Amino acid sequence: MRVRRLRKHAAHLEITAFINLIVVLVPFLLSTAVFTRLAVIDLSLPAQSSGGVEQLKENDLKLEVVLRPDAIEVGDRIGGLIQRIPNTAKGYDLATLSLTMYQIKAKFPDKLEATLLAQPNTPYDTLVQVMDTMRMTKTWNGSKATVTDLFPAISIGDAPIAKK
Numbered sequence: 001m002r003v004r005r006l007r008k009h010a011a012h013l014e015i016t017a018f019i020n021l022i023v024v025l026v027p028f029l030l031s032t033a034v035f036t037r038l039a040v041i042d043l044s045l046p047a048q049s050s051g052g053v054e055q056l057k058e059n060d061l062k063l064e065v066v067l068r069p070d071a072i073e074v075g076d077r078i079g080g081l082i083q084r085i086p087n088t089a090k091g092y093d094l095a096t097l098s099l100t101m102y103q104i105k106a107k108f109p110d111k112l113e114a115t116l117l118a119q120p121n122t123p124y125d126t127l128v129q130v131m132d133t134m135r136m137t138k139t140w141n142g143s144k145a146t147v148t149d150l151f152p153a154i155s156i157g158d159a160p161i162a163k164k
Helices: 016-032 094-107 124-135
Strands: 063-067 071-076 080-086 113-118 136-141 144-149 153-158
Touching: 063 124, 071 094, 080 094, 094 124, 094 136, 113 124, 124 136, 124 153
Parallel strands: 063 113, 113 153
Antiparallel strands: 063 071, 071 080, 136 144
16 A cells, blocks of 8 residues: 655745844844943042142143032142132132133143042033033133133043042
8 A cells, every 4th residue: 555645845934023023123222222431540649738820840730620519629630739619609619710720721731631520419510510611711801702722621530539
C-alpha cells in the first residue's frame, strides 16, 4: 500500500508587524534621547580672606561668584574672597555686583571666564539675572548707554557648603 505523505511547506515568518513597530519606535527613541555632556570641576577653595580688587594677582584670576541665601560672595579661587555683597530689602544687590565685576574687568581686561556657584534651591530667574549682570554692564555717558562685555563665558556649579 502506498503511503501518502503530506508536503510540508516552509513556514514564512510574518514580520510585517515587527517592522512597523521598529519604524515607529526608532525615530521616537532618537527624538526623545537626552544627549548630555558630563563635566567635572575640581574646586580647591582656600581660606577666605578679606580684601578688595586691589589684592588680586596680576597674572592669574579664577573668578567665582557664589550665591548664598543672604549675600553674594565674589572671590578668586586662588586668592580667596574679594567682596561679600549683602542682600538688600529687595533681594540680591545686583548693582553692587555689576560695579565689582566692572572693577575686576578693568584689572583683567583679557579674562572672559567666570564661575557661578549657586545653592540647589536658587530660583532660575535669580540665576539668569546674576548671569546677565556678570556677562555685561551698561555705562551711561549723558543720555547715551554703552554696553560693556565683562565675563561672557560663564560656568555654573553647586555652591560649596558655607561654614557657620
